[in-house]
Amino acid sequence: MSFAFVFPGQGSQVVGMGKALADAFGPARAVFEEVDAALGEKLTRIIWEGPAETLTLTENAxxxxxxxxxxxxxxLETQAGVDLARDARFV
Incomplete structure (x- = not known):
């Protein structure tokens, strides 16, 4: 079976996005922790708490x-066994 993954673009960001996912699933939470560590800042705080004006800036969005x-x-990988590299035909 093939899958198509469509990802959002700038302008679709909203304060609080991804929080429910991170609260429910460890692998999602780990992604946010990795991003904060890689950037040396707390981007997750901006994503989940805002303000919207700060999240909307390109360097944050x-x-x-x-x-x-x-x-x-x-x-999707951990809960449904989806493998983006294996299952997606166009990436």
Missing amino acids: QPALMAVSLAAIRV
Whole structure:
């Protein structure tokens, strides 16, 4: 079976996105922790708490959307056995 993954772009970010996913699934939470460690800051705080004006800035919105998208993929991988590299035909 093939899958198509469509990821959101800038303008779709909202304060609080990904929080329920991270609260429910360890692999999603780990993605946010990795992003914060890699950036040397607490991007997760901006994503989950805002303010919206700060999240909307390109330098925050782009990595925030990437983090939420990757967190969703990690949950699909661990909970549903989806393997993006194996199952997606166009990446």
